Amino acid sequence: MSVDARAAEALNFIKKMIDAGDLGATARVSEVVEDGFEIEIDGGRSELLVGRGGNALDALQFLVGIIVNRKHEGKVRITIDAAGYRRKHKEALEAMALEIAGQVIEHDQEAELDPQPPRDRRIIHNVLKEHPDVYTYSEGEGDRRHVVISPKKD
Amino acid sequence: MKGVIETLVQGLVDSPESVQIDEVSEDGGTVYEVSVADGDLGKVIGKDGKIANALRQVARGLAGPEGRAHVEIRS
Numbered sequence: 001m002s003v004d005a006r007a008a009e010a011l012n013f014i015k016k017m018i019d020a021g022d023l024g025a026t027a028r029v030s031e032v033v034e035d036g037f038e039i040e041i042d043g044g045r046s047e048l049l050v051g052r053g054g055n056a057l058d059a060l061q062f063l064v065g066i067i068v069n070r071k072h073e074g075k076v077r078i079t080i081d082a083a084g085y086r087r088k089h090k091e092a093l094e095a096m097a098l099e100i101a102g103q104v105i106e107h108d109q110e111a112e113l114d115p116q117p118p119r120d121r122r123i124i125h126n127v128l129k130e131h132p133d134v135y136t137y138s139e140g141e142g143d144r145r146h147v148v149i150s151p152k153k154d
Numbered sequence: 155m156k157g158v159i160e161t162l163v164q165g166l167v168d169s170p171e172s173v174q175i176d177e178v179s180e181d182g183g184t185v186y187e188v189s190v191a192d193g194d195l196g197k198v199i200g201k202d203g204k205i206a207n208a209l210r211q212v213a214r215g216l217a218g219p220e221g222r223a224h225v226e227i228r229s
Contacts, residue, residue: 013161013165016161017157017158017161017162019157020157020158020160020161021155021156021157021158021161021216022155022157023158048155048215048216048218049212049215049216050215051211051212051214051215052214052215052219055211055214055215056211056212056214056215056216057215058211059207059208059209059210059211059212059215060162060208060212060215062204062208063162063165063166063205063208063209063212064162064165066166066205067162067165067166070166
């Protein structure tokens with residue numbers, strides 16, 4: 001079954017859930033890639049799906065992943081955003097990464113960020129991937145794993 | 155709000171027609187009492203209770219920042 005078909009199935013499920021809960025929100029497939037897709041839920045009471053620190057949203061994403069993948073062979077990666085929570089979180093991380101990159105260049109000294117989950121580290125690596133003057137890598141194990149932003153040597 | 159939990163539980167199990175959710179108000183919070191077919195119990199609890207805990211997180215979110223909610227799986 002194609003990723004597109006599975007995205008359509010997940011969208012249907014989420015719309016059914018929104019209606020059943022009378023949340024008055026809208027949902028759409030915002031991105032489809034080779035191994036997964038993203039669904040955005042907006043408007044109405046969509047912020048109730050976010051929870052404290054995105055807790056409820058992570059839980060919902062986990063559950064919808066099980067529900068959509070259980071009927072088919074092979075797993076696809078499902079991302080769910082609600083009320084722009086993940087988008088804003090990503091934008092904040094990107095802004096922070098760029099600001100720290102600026103300091104790294106200014107002081108010509110690498111900077112260690114606080115430990116972050118894999119998803120957040122990936123956002124930092126991606127935004128600085130093409131940067132002309134810094135490069136990034138991760139170090140530390142488990143809960144201590146964090147990104148290091150380092151000046152490129154001439 | 156009950157409908158959100160109900161739709162999720164129905165999606166997780168093999169016998170959605172046997173799913174029953176009772177919404178009970180308790181001490182200013184909401185308790186969702188979830189009943190499923192015997193054979194589906196593992197599907198709503200999950201390994202180490204992971205699925206039941208995810209349902210609880212969603213219920214807590216739905217209760218809003220000031221509210222409280224809990225999910226109980228009836229066996």
